[in-house]
Amino acid sequence: MADQLGRPGRLCRNHCPDGCRDVFPGGELVARLAVLILGFGFLAGCVTGTPQEGCLGCHPVHYRARGNCVSCHRGNGATSRKNIAHYRFIPAALAGFTLPGSPQVALGKRLAERYGCRRCHRLAGLGNGLATNLDQLGREDPQRLLDAIKQPATAMPDFCFAGTDAAALVNTIMAAATERRGGANEVPVVVHFTPGKGVRENLFVRKCGGCHRALTAREGGLGTGDVAPNLAGLFSRFYPGEFRPAERWNAERLRRWLDNPRVVRPAARMQPVAVTPAEAVVLAELLQVPPSAGDAP
Ligand code: HEC
Numbered sequence: 001m002a003d004q005l006g007r008p009g010r011l012c013r014n015h016c017p018d019g020c021r022d023v024f025p026g027g028e029l030v031a032r033l034a035v036l037i038l039g040f041g042f043l044a045g046c047v048t049g050t051p052q053e054g055c056l057g058c059h060p061v062h063y064r065a066r067g068n069c070v071s072c073h074r075g076n077g078a079t080s081r082k083n084i085a086h087y088r089f090i091p092a093a094l095a096g097f098t099l100p101g102s103p104q105v106a107l108g109k110r111l112a113e114r115y116g117c118r119r120c121h122r123l124a125g126l127g128n129g130l131a132t133n134l135d136q137l138g139r140e141d142p143q144r145l146l147d148a149i150k151q152p153a154t155a156m157p158d159f160c161f162a163g164t165d166a167a168a169l170v171n172t173i174m175a176a177a178t179e180r181r182g183g184a185n186e187v188p189v190v191v192h193f194t195p196g197k198g199v200r201e202n203l204f205v206r207k208c209g210g211c212h213r214a215l216t217a218r219e220g221g222l223g224t225g226d227v228a229p230n231l232a233g234l235f236s237r238f239y240p241g242e243f244r245p246a247e248r249w250n251a252e253r254l255r256r257w258l259d260n261p262r263v264v265r266p267a268a269r270m271q272p273v274a275v276t277p278a279e280a281v282v283l284a285e286l287l288q289v290p291p292s293a294g295d296a297p
Pocket residue numbers: 035038039040042043046054055056057058059069070073074075076077078079080081082085086089090091092093
């Protein structure tokens with residue numbers, strides 16, 4: 001699978017329970033064509049039309065009843081120069097969240113659920129506090145969030161989201177963050193991203209890290225494996241998968257899984273991993289997330 005930048009062959013499988021299939025393959029091409037066609041239309045308009053100040057010199061009015069251009073698109077309305085007007089503006093694909101009932105926001109919600117963003121992040125008031133609280137990003141440049149999702153930080157899984165899906169997730173984050181504006185004085189979660197001493201001897205790194213990764217509250221990002229799911233927040237209700245249907249993961253079930261995954265799921269690919277009872281306790285502690293305000297049962 002090639003990503004947005006055409007870099008081929010990045011490992012994207014298994015970060016989510018069911019692989020990472022495109023929800024709308026081809027959607028991006030359609031979006032690009034639309035922008036291209038619109039672009040030519042507007043260029044022609046700009047050349048032939050009477051020069052005016054601001055966005056309206058180049059664009060027709062739309063959604064007037066809902067506000068002015070910069071209330072939804074940001075940018076700079078006090079110039080007739082495109083590059084300045086468009087500086088840090090919100091393009092059409094990321095502006096859906098400004099309208100009620102946006103289909104992009106709905107799609108982003110489904111994706112966030114399926115790929116388990118909340119095993120690490122708080123989103124719309126719910127989720128673990130292992131990484132940035134996404135509800136605090138309402139004033140961010142959505143373009144930057146798009147980049148953060150397409151080219152994720154080390155401790156965030158690379159889901160290889162392409163245009164339409166990545167844009168939908170940004171719309172969902174912006175919608176939630178805009179709705180929750182004002183919660184900004186919430187205490188930020190402390191996460192240890194720089195692995196401390198002892199990580200090399202860390203049990204997870206030694207016994208699981210070749211296949212798995214996990215973002216942990218105590219030791220930050222652990223492991224280097226990309227063939228198995230990221231186990232961050234395994235025991236929380238935000239982990240996107242269960243031990244068995246309607247049975248959430250817990251320490252005891254993890255021990256049974258490690259004893260023999262195939263007893264739990266006949267088709268499991270993971271081999272049994274020998275751990276002593278003491279090691280099982282350490283692993284369970286490591287995968288525990290501190291209770292967060294959003295994590296009601
Ligand atoms: C000098 C002309 C000019 C001005 C002024 C201008 N634009 Fe544009 N805009 C364009 C052109 C041309 C395009 C077509 C795509 C491109 O070339 O980026 C465009 C595209 C857009 C798009 C769609 C781009 C996308 O990728 O979704 C939005 C949204 C937009 N402009 C908003 C604004 C807003 C808001 C303002 C005022 C703050 C503004 N523009 C001012 C010329 C202008």
